[in-house]
Amino acid sequence: MVASLYGAAEAQETIWVFLEQEGGVLEGVSLELLAKGHQLAEGVGWRLSGLLLGNEVGDLATTIIAQGADQVILADHPLLEVFTIEAYAAVTFQALMDHMPSVFLLGATPNGRDLAGRLAVRLRTGLNADCTDLHLPSETGVLVSEVSGFGGGVLALIEMQKHRPQMATIRPGVFLPGETDHGREGEIVNMEVALNTEMIHTQVVERVVGEGVNLSQVPVLVAGGRGIEGDFDMMRQLARLLGGDFGATRPPVDEGHIERERQIGQTGVVCRPKVAICCGISGAFHFVVGIQEAEVVIAINSDPDAPIFDYADYCIVGDVHQVVPALIQELQRVGEVSCA
Amino acid sequence: MAKGMIDEDSVVIDDERWLELVELTNGAATICYQCGACTAICPWGEAREGTVSIRAMMRQAQLGLMDRSEELWLCTTCAQCEAHCPRGVNIADVIRGLRYLVWQQHQTPKGLPSLLWSIHWNNNPWTQPPSLRSAWVGDLHIPIYDPGQHEILLYVGCTASYDRRAQQVARSLVSLFDAADTSFGFLGDEEPCCGEAALSVGHKPYFQEIAADTFHRFQEKGVRHLVTISPHCYDVFRNHYPAAMGQNCLEAHHYTQCLAHLLREERLHLDNPVERRVTFHDPCYLSRHNDETAAPRQILQAIPGLKLVEMAHSGIDALCCGGGGGRMWLETEPGQRFADRRVQEALAAEAEVIVSACPFCIACLEDSVKAQGIQNLVVMDVAEVAVLALKTEMSTRE
Numbered sequence: 001m002v003a004s005l006y007g008a009a010e011a012q013e014t015i016w017v018f019l020e021q022e023g024g025v026l027e028g029v030s031l032e033l034l035a036k037g038h039q040l041a042e043g044v045g046w047r048l049s050g051l052l053l054g055n056e057v058g059d060l061a062t063t064i065i066a067q068g069a070d071q072v073i074l075a076d077h078p079l080l081e082v083f084t085i086e087a088y089a090a091v092t093f094q095a096l097m098d099h100m101p102s103v104f105l106l107g108a109t110p111n112g113r114d115l116a117g118r119l120a121v122r123l124r125t126g127l128n129a130d131c132t133d134l135h136l137p138s139e140t141g142v143l144v145s146e147v148s149g150f151g152g153g154v155l156a157l158i159e160m161q162k163h164r165p166q167m168a169t170i171r172p173g174v175f176l177p178g179e180t181d182h183g184r185e186g187e188i189v190n191m192e193v194a195l196n197t198e199m200i201h202t203q204v205v206e207r208v209v210g211e212g213v214n215l216s217q218v219p220v221l222v223a224g225g226r227g228i229e230g231d232f233d234m235m236r237q238l239a240r241l242l243g244g245d246f247g248a249t250r251p252p253v254d255e256g257h258i259e260r261e262r263q264i265g266q267t268g269v270v271c272r273p274k275v276a277i278c279c280g281i282s283g284a285f286h287f288v289v290g291i292q293e294a295e296v297v298i299a300i301n302s303d304p305d306a307p308i309f310d311y312a313d314y315c316i317v318g319d320v321h322q323v324v325p326a327l328i329q330e331l332q333r334v335g336e337v338s339c340a
Numbered sequence: 341m342a343k344g345m346i347d348e349d350s351v352v353i354d355d356e357r358w359l360e361l362v363e364l365t366n367g368a369a370t371i372c373y374q375c376g377a378c379t380a381i382c383p384w385g386e387a388r389e390g391t392v393s394i395r396a397m398m399r400q401a402q403l404g405l406m407d408r409s410e411e412l413w414l415c416t417t418c419a420q421c422e423a424h425c426p427r428g429v430n431i432a433d434v435i436r437g438l439r440y441l442v443w444q445q446h447q448t449p450k451g452l453p454s455l456l457w458s459i460h461w462n463n464n465p466w467t468q469p470p471s472l473r474s475a476w477v478g479d480l481h482i483p484i485y486d487p488g489q490h491e492i493l494l495y496v497g498c499t500a501s502y503d504r505r506a507q508q509v510a511r512s513l514v515s516l517f518d519a520a521d522t523s524f525g526f527l528g529d530e531e532p533c534c535g536e537a538a539l540s541v542g543h544k545p546y547f548q549e550i551a552a553d554t555f556h557r558f559q560e561k562g563v564r565h566l567v568t569i570s571p572h573c574y575d576v577f578r579n580h581y582p583a584a585m586g587q588n589c590l591e592a593h594h595y596t597q598c599l600a601h602l603l604r605e606e607r608l609h610l611d612n613p614v615e616r617r618v619t620f621h622d623p624c625y626l627s628r629h630n631d632e633t634a635a636p637r638q639i640l641q642a643i644p645g646l647k648l649v650e651m652a653h654s655g656i657d658a659l660c661c662g663g664g665g666g667r668m669w670l671e672t673e674p675g676q677r678f679a680d681r682r683v684q685e686a687l688a689a690e691a692e693v694i695v696s697a698c699p700f701c702i703a704c705l706e707d708s709v710k711a712q713g714i715q716n717l718v719v720m721d722v723a724e725v726a727v728l729a730l731k732t733e734m735s736t737r738e
Contacts, residue, residue: 226710251711254674267451268672285503285703289467307504338684 004163011164013046014071016101019064020112020260021054028177029107031067033170035178036107036134038068044138045104049073051095052332053088058188064073065186068178073099083111084202085196089118095191095196095269096123101138101165108169116169131170134206142182143168154311155252173217180228213245213261216229218245221273223264223291227320228259234324235279241331244273249287265290280320300302300324341401349407357441362682364544366439368430369401369518378421378431384414387676389508394421394431401434406441413439413449416667416678417540418660419628425730432629434666453540455669459550464498465537475506476500476530480514486526487562491516492524494600495566497573499699505706506646506699510569512723513595519646519730520608522598524567534573539580541666551576551584558590565591567598569700571625572664578630596697596722600635603642610729613645618725619691620648620704621682622658623698624661636697636722643729651685659682659685688719697722 010150017037020027034050041048041291049071061072070089075091093114096104104119106112120127133146147156160166173174213220222239224246235246247264248257264271266286276294280301281287288311291297297310300323309315316323362370378394382674385391392411400407425431442448458467476496485493494513500506517524535550558566566573568574577592602608620640626632633655640648653659660680683705686694694717696702706719 129603260671262673266466266669266671282502284707285466285505288504310504 009101015103018260029172030173031177036068036175069103128168224250225281417665596635618693661701661704679704
C-alpha cells in the first residue's frame with residue numbers, strides 16, 4: 001500500500017472539521033460535526049479545528065468557536081465565494097499539508113463527498129464514506145468509523161492504522177448540534193490563499209435552488225393512497241406541520257395527481273421514517289414494502305378490514321377527509337410539532 | 341484501416357463476449373434465421389408506440405453485441421414469441437443472456453441490484469424478514485415436512501409466504517389438501533428461495549449459486565417431490581434446476597396439477613355449487629413454458645354450477661399479465677400495462693371472475709381491476725375458487 005503524504009508519526013493531535021457554508025450560513029451538518037468533534041477531542045485531549053473557506057465569511061469564526069472549536073483556519077478569498085471543486089480542493093489540500101491534522105471530517109453532502117474523494121486520492125490516504133458513527137479511543141488515537149451497508153443490514157467498523165489524515169464523511173443528521181457557549185475562547189488563523197482564475201475550470205453560470213425530493217431520509221412521512229382522491233394539498237399541509245414530507249402509492253401517481261418521484265414501495269422509494277402516516281391506503285404488498293421499516297406506522301382508512309391495519313401500530317378507522325383536516329386543525333392550534 | 345473509420349456508430353465485434361453469450365445461452369440464438377415473427381407477435385407492440393424488436397436482440401446475441409436499450413428490460417419472458425418461432429429458438433434464454441452482459445457492466449435498471457441483495461440477505465426477493473417466512477400459517481398447524489411420513493412437500497415460495505394477498509392462496513391450498521386427506525408438510529422458516537427472480541433478471545451465475553444451495557437444503561431435508569404455488573418456482577425446479585444440478589434431481593409439480601390428480605383419483609370432491617361465470621387467465625409459466633393449460637381448467641370444470649368461458653386469447657395464446665421477467669420489480673407506464681388489457685378481455689367475455697394460478701398474475705390483474713375502477717369483476721386464484729366448492733364443514737382447519 002502506498003504511504004500517505006504524511007504518516008502517523010508526523011500527524012498532529014488535532015481533529016479537523018470541514019465547515020460547509022453557503023452565503024455565510026453554516027450547513028447543519030457542519031454544526032453537527034463541530035459538536036461531535038468537540039466531544040471526540042475532549043475524550044483524547046486533542047484540539048478541534050474548523051476549516052472555513054469562503055468570501056468574507058470571517059464573521060462566522062466566533063460562532064464556530066462558540067460551537068466547540070479551539071481554532072478556526074480561515075481561508076477568505078473572492079474565488080472561494082461559491083464552491084468550485086478546483087479551488088476548494090487546492091486550498092483544503094494546502095491547509096492540510098501545512099497543519100497535518102490526524103483526523104479530518106466532512107459532511108456527506110454533495111460538495112463534501114466531492115471534495116473528500118479528491119483529497120483522499122491527492123493525500124494518498126483512506127476515506128471512510130457516509131459514516132453513521134465515530135469513536136476515538138484515547139489509547140490508540142485511531143479513529144473508528146461506523147459504516148452501514150446494504151440498507152443497514154450490516155455494520156462495518158473501520159480503522160485506518162498508518163495513513164493520515166484519517167478522513168471520513170459523515171451522514172447529515174446522525175449527530176446532534178451542540179449548545180452555543182459564547183464564553184469559549186479560540187484562535188483564528190488566517191490562511192494565505194494563492195488562487196487565480198486560471199486554476200478554476202468551473203464557471204458558475206446560474207444558481208438554481210431545485211425542489212429535490214428525497215423521501216428515503218425524511219423523519220415523518222405522510223403517504224396518500226387512492227382514498228384521498230388526489231387531495232395532496234392536504235397531505236402536504238399535514239407533512240409540513242409535522243416537519244416531514246409526503247408521498248403516494250402507485251394509483252395517485254398513475255392518475256397524475258403527483259410526480260413519480262414521490263411514489264413509495266417496491267418500484268418506488270423505500271422509506272425509513274420515524275413515523276409514517278398512511279392515509280386512504282388499502283395496504284397492497286408492493287406499497288407496504290416501502291414503509292415497513294418505519295418505526296411507527298399510523299393508518300387511517302374507512303375500511304376496518306383494510307390490510308394496511310395489519311402493518312400499523314395505530315389504526316384509525318374513519319374517513320380521511322374528516323380525520324386529516326381535524327388533525328391539521330389541532331396541529332395548527334398547538335403549533336408546529338417536530339418528530340425529528 | 342483508414343483512420344476515423346471506427347466511429348461511435350460502428351459495430352465492433354467482441355469475440356470474447358460472443359463466446360460468453362454462447363455459453364450463457366447454450367447457443368440458443370444460433371439457429372435464429374431473422375424472420376421477425378417474434379417482433380410481430382410481441383405484446384409490447386400493442387401496448388406501446390413502436391415495436392420492441394426481439395429480432396434485433398436475437399441478431400445482437402448472434403454477433404455477441406451488448407444491448408444497452410431499455411427495451412431489453414421490458415421483456416416479461418412471456419414466451420409468446422417462442423410459441424410462434426419457426427426455428428424453436430429459446431428466446432427467453434437469449435434475453436436473459438443479454439441481460440447478464442448488462443449486469444457485468446453495472447448498468448442494470450434501478451431497483452434490480454437490491455432485489456439480488458434481498459435474496460442474499462433475506463432469502464426472498466421482497467426485502468422481508470426471514471424469521472417471518474412462515475407467519476402466513478397463523479393457526480393452521482402445518483407439520484414440518486418428514487419424508488418418511490408425508491407424500492407432498494408444499495413449496496410455498498417467497499411471494500405466497502409474504503404477500504398478504506397470495507397468503508390467502510396458500511391457506512386455501514392447505515384447506516384443499518386437508519379436504520383430500522393428503523399427508524403433506526412444508527419447510528417452515530427454513531424454506532429456501534428458488535432463485536427464479538435472480539434468473540428472470542438475467543443473473544444466471546447468481547441463480548446457479550442459489551440453486552446449488554437450495555438443492556443442497558432439499559437433499560438435507562429428504563425432499564424429492566415438491567408441489568409449488570407459483571408457476572415461476574415450478575418452472576425453475578422443472579426446467580432450470582436439472583441443468584444446474586443434474587437430470588432428475590427433483591420432481592416438481594404445480595399445485596393445479598396436483599389438485600387435478602387428486603380429483604381424478606376421487607380423493608378431492610368439489611361438490612358445493614359455485615354459480616359463477618368465470619374465465620381462466622393462463623400464467624405464461626404454466627401454459628407456454630410448461631404446456632400446462634388443462635389442469636386448472638379440469639379443476640374449474642369439476643365444480644358444479646360454475647360456467648367456464650374463454651377470453652379472446654387463451655391457453656397457449658394467452659396475453660401475459662406483465663409480471664414475469666423481473667417486471668414485478670420494475671415500473672410499467674400507466675396505459676402500457678398488459679393486465680389492463682387482460683381484464684378488459686375478461687369483461688368482454690362477460691366473466692364475473694377472472695381466475696388465475698400465479699401470485700404475480702393475481703397481483704397484476706387485481707391492480708388493474710382496482711385502477712380501472714371495475715366493479716363487476718373479481719380476481720381469484722384457482723385454489724380460492726375450489727375452496728368455495730368444498731362442503732362447508734370440510735372447508736377449513738381453523
